[in-house]
Amino acid sequence: MGILKAFLSSPSRNHLVISDDCIVGFDYIDVGLEISAFIEDKISDRRLSMRVQDHLNVLLRSHICKSEEFGEYLALTNIGILFEPLLKIDLEGFLDRWSQNMILLLDLGKGHVQDNHLFLTQGCSREYSVSLEGINYMKL
Numbered sequence: 001m002g003i004l005k006a007f008l009s010s011p012s013r014n015h016l017v018i019s020d021d022c023i024v025g026f027d028y029i030d031v032g033l034e035i036s037a038f039i040e041d042k043i044s045d046r047r048l049s050m051r052v053q054d055h056l057n058v059l060l061r062s063h064i065c066k067s068e069e070f071g072e073y074l075a076l077t078n079i080g081i082l083f084e085p086l087l088k089i090d091l092e093g094f095l096d097r098w099s100q101n102m103i104l105l106l107d108l109g110k111g112h113v114q115d116n117h118l119f120l121t122q123g124c125s126r127e128y129s130v131s132l133e134g135i136n137y138m139k140l
Contacts, residue, residue: 003138003140004017004070004138004140005069005070007138008070008071008103010136012136013100013136014095014096014099014100014104014135014136014137015099015102015103015104015136016095016099016104016106016132016135016136016137016138017103017104017105017106017137017138017140018106018108018113018118018137018138018139018140019105019106019107019108019139019140020107020108020109020140021107021109022075022077022107023075023105023107023140025067026065026067026073026075026105027063027065027075028075028076028077028105028107029059029060029063029074029075029076029077030077030078031056031076031077031078031079031081031082032078032079032080032081033078034059035052035055035056035059035081035082035087036081038052038055039051039052048086048087049086049087049088049089052087052089053087053088053089056089060074060076060098064102070103071102071103072101072102072103073102073103073104073105074098074102074103074104074105075105075107076104076105076106076107077106077107077109078107078109079106079107079108079120080109080120082094083120083128083130091130092130092131092135095118095130095132095135096134096135099135099136099137106118110122113132113137113139116131116132116133117129117130117131117132118130118132
């Protein structure tokens with residue numbers, strides 16, 4: 001946890017922490033479960049992407065937590081749905097925005113980070129990746 005504390009105390013624009021699993025002591029929200037439940041009856045709605053983005057913002061704001069040791073944070077798991085092209089989520093902007101004023105923790109599961117790109121899977125398909133250029137992050 002010493003490396004994490006050092007990273008989080010640095011005066012950087014972003015505080016994005018990427019891990020292969022949930023970090024003990026933080027409360028994670030299952031984004032895939034929440035969003036899939038929301039869109040279940042809206043899949044044919046032509047404004048689906050707009051509705052999902054609005055719902056996602058409300059959902060995430062309501063799950064911001066506070067740690068005595070680290071301050072405000074948002075911890076996300078099962079994030080694969082955010083890569084879904086139909087939802088039109090600007091993932092680079094999403095990561096930048098949500099990691100500016102608080103700590104954004106991502107449980108990447110089977111994904112990985114390589115050459116400043118976050119990949120959803122072990123393969124290196126750019127279709128399911130997001131650039132981390134310009135975003136200060138730490139991989140645990």
